[in-house]
Amino acid sequence: MSQKLDSQVPSGDISEKWTKHKFNMKLVNPANKRKHTIIVVGTGLAGASAAASLGELGYNVKAFCVHESPRRAHSVAAQGGINAAKNYKNDGDSVYRLFYDTVKGGDFRAREANVHRLAEISTSIIDQCVAQGVPFAREYGGLLSNRSFGGAQVSRTFYARGQTGQQLLIGAYQAMMRQVDRKQVELFTRREMLDLVIVEGKARGIVVRNLLSGAIESYSADSVILATGGYSNVFFLSTNAMACAVTAAWRAHKKGAFFANPCFTQIHPTCIPVAGEMQSKLTLMSESLRNDGRVWVPKTAGDKRHPSQIPDNERDYYLERVYPSFGNLAPRDIASRQAKFAVDSGRGVGPTGVAVYLDFRDAINRLGKKAISERYGNLFQMYAKITGEDPYEVPMRMFPAPHYTMGGLWVDYNLMSTVPGLFVAGEANFSDHGANRLGASALMQGLADGYFVLPYTIGNYLANTKTDKLETSHDAFKGAENAVKSEISKLMNIKGNRSVDSFHKELGRTMWEYCGMSRSAEGLKKALGDISKLREEFWTNVRVPGDASYVNPELEKACRVADFLEQGELMCQDALERNESCGGHFREEYQTPDNEAKRDDENFCHVAAWEFQGVGKKAQLHKEELKFENVKLSTRSYK
Amino acid sequence: MAGTSQKKLNLKLKVWRQKSNKDQGSFVEINAEGVSEDASFLEMLDQVNESLIKKGDDPIAFDHDCREGICGSCGFMINGNAHGPQKGTTVCQLHMRAFKDGDSIVLEPWRATAFPVIKDLMVNRSAFDRIISAGGFISVDTGNAPDANGLPVPKPDADEAFANATCIGCGACVASCKNASAMLFTSAKVSHLALLPQGQVEKTERVLRMVAQMDSEGFGSCTSTGACSAACPKEIKLTSIARMNRELLAATLNKKEAVEGDGV
Numbered sequence: 001m002s003q004k005l006d007s008q009v010p011s012g013d014i015s016e017k018w019t020k021h022k023f024n025m026k027l028v029n030p031a032n033k034r035k036h037t038i039i040v041v042g043t044g045l046a047g048a049s050a051a052a053s054l055g056e057l058g059y060n061v062k063a064f065c066v067h068e069s070p071r072r073a074h075s076v077a078a079q080g081g082i083n084a085a086k087n088y089k090n091d092g093d094s095v096y097r098l099f100y101d102t103v104k105g106g107d108f109r110a111r112e113a114n115v116h117r118l119a120e121i122s123t124s125i126i127d128q129c130v131a132q133g134v135p136f137a138r139e140y141g142g143l144l145s146n147r148s149f150g151g152a153q154v155s156r157t158f159y160a161r162g163q164t165g166q167q168l169l170i171g172a173y174q175a176m177m178r179q180v181d182r183k184q185v186e187l188f189t190r191r192e193m194l195d196l197v198i199v200e201g202k203a204r205g206i207v208v209r210n211l212l213s214g215a216i217e218s219y220s221a222d223s224v225i226l227a228t229g230g231y232s233n234v235f236f237l238s239t240n241a242m243a244c245a246v247t248a249a250w251r252a253h254k255k256g257a258f259f260a261n262p263c264f265t266q267i268h269p270t271c272i273p274v275a276g277e278m279q280s281k282l283t284l285m286s287e288s289l290r291n292d293g294r295v296w297v298p299k300t301a302g303d304k305r306h307p308s309q310i311p312d313n314e315r316d317y318y319l320e321r322v323y324p325s326f327g328n329l330a331p332r333d334i335a336s337r338q339a340k341f342a343v344d345s346g347r348g349v350g351p352t353g354v355a356v357y358l359d360f361r362d363a364i365n366r367l368g369k370k371a372i373s374e375r376y377g378n379l380f381q382m383y384a385k386i387t388g389e390d391p392y393e394v395p396m397r398m399f400p401a402p403h404y405t406m407g408g409l410w411v412d413y414n415l416m417s418t419v420p421g422l423f424v425a426g427e428a429n430f431s432d433h434g435a436n437r438l439g440a441s442a443l444m445q446g447l448a449d450g451y452f453v454l455p456y457t458i459g460n461y462l463a464n465t466k467t468d469k470l471e472t473s474h475d476a477f478k479g480a481e482n483a484v485k486s487e488i489s490k491l492m493n494i495k496g497n498r499s500v501d502s503f504h505k506e507l508g509r510t511m512w513e514y515c516g517m518s519r520s521a522e523g524l525k526k527a528l529g530d531i532s533k534l535r536e537e538f539w540t541n542v543r544v545p546g547d548a549s550y551v552n553p554e555l556e557k558a559c560r561v562a563d564f565l566e567q568g569e570l571m572c573q574d575a576l577e578r579n580e581s582c583g584g585h586f587r588e589e590y591q592t593p594d595n596e597a598k599r600d601d602e603n604f605c606h607v608a609a610w611e612f613q614g615v616g617k618k619a620q621l622h623k624e625e626l627k628f629e630n631v632k633l634s635t636r637s638y639k
Numbered sequence: 640m641a642g643t644s645q646k647k648l649n650l651k652l653k654v655w656r657q658k659s660n661k662d663q664g665s666f667v668e669i670n671a672e673g674v675s676e677d678a679s680f681l682e683m684l685d686q687v688n689e690s691l692i693k694k695g696d697d698p699i700a701f702d703h704d705c706r707e708g709i710c711g712s713c714g715f716m717i718n719g720n721a722h723g724p725q726k727g728t729t730v731c732q733l734h735m736r737a738f739k740d741g742d743s744i745v746l747e748p749w750r751a752t753a754f755p756v757i758k759d760l761m762v763n764r765s766a767f768d769r770i771i772s773a774g775g776f777i778s779v780d781t782g783n784a785p786d787a788n789g790l791p792v793p794k795p796d797a798d799e800a801f802a803n804a805t806c807i808g809c810g811a812c813v814a815s816c817k818n819a820s821a822m823l824f825t826s827a828k829v830s831h832l833a834l835l836p837q838g839q840v841e842k843t844e845r846v847l848r849m850v851a852q853m854d855s856e857g858f859g860s861c862t863s864t865g866a867c868s869a870a871c872p873k874e875i876k877l878t879s880i881a882r883m884n885r886e887l888l889a890a891t892l893n894k895k896e897a898v899e900g901d902g903v
Contacts, residue, residue, distance in 0.1 A: 131784035135801035142791025174776035241704040
C-alpha cells in the first residue's frame with residue numbers, strides 16, 4: 001500500500017474530541033482572512049451553508065453551481081425532516097443517543113468520532129435555522145413540533161410539512177445571498193466543474209464549462225470545497241434530480257482523491273413505482289409517511305383483488321410482523337429489502353406487481369382526514385398528481401428506489417480528502433452514515449459540515465499552509481483546460497447512432513440488476529464486463545447533437561454519463577470486494593437464515609478507499625480500519 | 640392509474656424555437672407520437688427529443704431538474720397557461736392524461752423583458768436572485784443563534800410564513816402577468832420574513848431595497864388582476880401583495896437612518 005490513510009481523529013474521550021480539536025486548531029486572523037480565496041462547488045445545503053459561513057468570516061468565496069440559481073440544488077427536494085438531539089419531547093433523547101442510533105443505523109461502518117461530532121452539532125443547526133427564519137412546523141403553543149423517523153424510538157425530527165429540504169435550503173441560500181450582497185461571495189451559476197487543478201500537490205483551483213457560452217474557464221483559490229452531492233443517478237432511475245452527477249467528485253478522484261465505500265448506496269423503501277419505458281426519474285414519498293401509514297401485501301401470492309376487498313386477516317403487515325419493536329419505522333435498508341422479498345415471493349401489488357401498499361386507512365379512521373392532510377397534505381397531492389389516484393381513498397403503491405449514496409470521496413476528520421486543500425462536504429463525502437443512512441440525517445450532515453465544521457477546519461488548513469498567489473495562466477490550468485477541451489471535442493465528433501440517454505438507461509439497468517438491492521459475486525462480475533463493453537461503445541457510438549459553443553444540454557449529459565460509466569465500474573468492484581452484507585450492501589452469499597444482513601467484522605470492519613489507476617484499470621484499495629470504542633459492535637436488530 | 644393505461648396519444652406540438660437571445664425565434668410544428676398517458680409532460684418532451692436526435696436535429700432546450708415540482712427549474716407556457724392547464728402544478732408534475740389524442744399544444748417560453756430567452760423554452764431568471772440578495776434574508780451570522788424554542792411563534796403566523804416560503808421562484812407569476820410584474824414573487828419573500836418575529840428588525844430596509852431592486856430589473860407594475868396567483872404552482876395568495884404594499888407604505892413613512900460609523 002502506497003499511502004496510509006490517517007483519519008486525523010483527535011485523541012481523548014469521544015464527547016470532548018471536537019471541543020478540544022476546535023481549541024487546538026490554528027486560527028487565521030481577520031486581516032489575513034480577506035487575503036484568502038475559497039472555491040465552493042455546489043450550492044445545496046452543504047455548499048450554500050459553507051459559502052455563507054466562510055463569507056461571514058471574511059474569506060473571499062467563489063460559489064459555483066450547474067443550475068441557473070443556487071436555490072435549485074437538489075437538497076430542495078428533501079421532504080421529511082432534519083434530526084437534532086434537542087430532547088424537546090422529554091422522551092429520552094440525547095447527543096449520545098443520536099450518536100448511538102446513527103452508528104448502529106449505519107451498521108457499524110462509520111467513523112465514531114465524526115458521528116459524535118454530528119450529533120453534538122445537530123442542536124446548533126436547529127437554532128441557526130430558526131434564527132434565519134426557517135418556518136419549521138410548530139405546536140399551538142408556538143414551540144417547535146417533532147416527529148419520529150425510521151431507526152429511532154424518540155421523536156427528534158424537525159420538519160416543515162413535507163418540504164423541509166426546501167425550507168432549509170432557502171435558509172442557507174438566503175444566508176449566502178446576503179454574502180453575495182456584501183460581496184464576500186461571488187456567484188458563478190450554470191458552471192459545471194470538469195477538472196480539479198493541483199499545483200505543488202495542493203488543490204488550487206477548478207476548470208469549469210460555462211453552460212451558457214460553452215467557454216472553458218479556470219478559477220484559482222487557496223482551497224477547494226466540493227459539495228456536489230451523491231451519485232444515485234448512476235442507476236439512471238433514482239429519486240435524484242436530472243442534473244445530479246458524480247462528475248465533480250469523479251474528476252477529483254481521477255486527480256488523486258480516494259473514493260470511499262462506493263458500493264454503500266441507499267435504496268429508499270417508499271417511492272412511487274416505475275410506470276413506463278419513458279420514465280425519467282422516480283419520486284420519493286417521505287419516510288415520515290411510515291409514522292402513520294402501514295405497509296402491507298396480500299398474504300396469498302397472486303391476489304389481484306382491489307385493496308379494499310382484501311380483509312385484514314388476509315393482509316400481511318410484514319414490517320410489523322417481522323420487526324415488532326420498530327414496525328413500520330424499521331430503517332430504510334431493512335424496509336427496502338423486505339419489500340423486495342414480498343415482491344419476489346409473488347405478492348407484489350398494482351398493475352406491474354412490483355409494489356407494496358402503504359395504507360392510511362387506519363390513521364384516517366383514528367385521527368381524521370384533516371389531521372392526516374395537515375401532516376402530509378403536499379405529499380398526498382404529489383402522489384395523486386403522478387399516479388392519478390387519491391391516497392385518502394386507495395392505499396399508496398410503493399417500491400424502493402435509489403435515493404442516497406453513503407459512499408463518496410474519502411475525507412479525514414477535518415473533511416479534507418487525500419488531496420491537500422480539497423475538502424468535501426455533505427453527501428459528496430463518505431464520512432458519517434456508514435453503510436446505511438437514517439432518515440432525516442442527510443440534511444443534518446449537510447448543514448453540520450457547512451455551517452459548523454468547515455469554517456473551523458479550513459481556517460486551520462490555511463493557517464498551516466503556505467499558498468502562493470496563483471494566476472490561472474499557470475501551466476497547470478492551461479493543461480487542465482486543454483484536456484477538458486479535447487474531451488469535449490472528442491465527444492462532439494463521435495457522431496454515432498445512440499443518444500446519451502440510451503447509454504445512461506442501459507448502464508442504469510445493469511447497475512440496478514447487479515449492484516442494486518441485492519448483489520452476488522457472479523452478478524457483479526457480469527456487470528463489470530457489461531459496463532466495460534458499454535463504455536467502449538459509448539466512446540465510439542454516442543451522438544451529441546448541436547455544437548459545444550453554446551447551451552447544449554446533450555453535451556452536459558454526455559460528460560456526466562461518461563463519468564458514471566467509469567464510476568459504476570468502481571461501485572461493482574467495491575461491492576465484489578466486500579464479502580459481507582451490511583446496511584444497504586446486501587450480498588446474497590452473506591445472509592442469516594432469516595434473510596438478514598450478515599456482517600463480517602473480523603475482515604471488513606474498515607472503510608474501503610480506492611485510488612484511481614487509470615480508466616479500465618483496477619483501482620488500488622486502501623483500508624482505514626474502524627474502531628468502535630463507544631458503541632459496542634453488535635448484530636443490528638430492530639426486532 | 641400509473642402503469643395501467645395502454646392508451647397512446649398522438650399530439651401536434653407548436654414549439655417556440657430560438658437558437659439564442661441574438662436570434663429571431665419562431666414556432667415550429669413537431670409531432671409527438673405514441674405518447675403514454677402516464678408520461679409526464681417533460682417525459683413527453685424527452686421522447687420528442689430522442690426522436691429529434693435520431694433524425695440529426697437539435698433537441699428542444701428547456702430547464703428542468705427535480706421533476707417533482709419543488710426546484711422551480713421548469714416552466715413555460717402551455718396553450719397560453721403558465722405550467723399548463725392544471726392548478727397548483729408545475730410542468731414536470733403535469734401528466735399527459737390531462738390531454739386528449741390529437742390535441743394541438745402550443746409551447747412558448749416565459750415572456751418578460753426581465754427574463755431574456757436563452758434558447759427555445761429556456762429563459763434567464765437571475766433577476767430573482769438579485770431581488771433576494773437585496774435584503775431577502777435575516778442577517779444572522781452562523782453561531783449567533785439563541786435556543787430555537789426561546790422564541791415561540793404563534794402557529795398561524797408560522798403557517799402563513801411557511802405558505803409564503805414555499806415559493807419555488809419559477810417565474811410563472813411574471814409570465815402570467817400582462818405587465819410582467821414580479822410582485823407576487825417579491826411579496827412572498829417579504830411576507831415570509833415579515834410574518835416572523837425574527838424578521839422584524841430589518842423589515843423596513845428589506846421591503847424598500849427589494850422593491851427598488853425589483854423595479855430596476857425591468858419588471859412591470861402590479862394592477863391587481865390576480866393572474867399571478869391563479870398561475871402560481873404553489874398557490875401563493877394575492878394577500879401577500881397587499882401585505883407587501885402595506886409594509887412598503889409603512890417603511891416609506893417610518894424610515895430612519897442609522898448613525899454611520901457609530902460602533903459599526
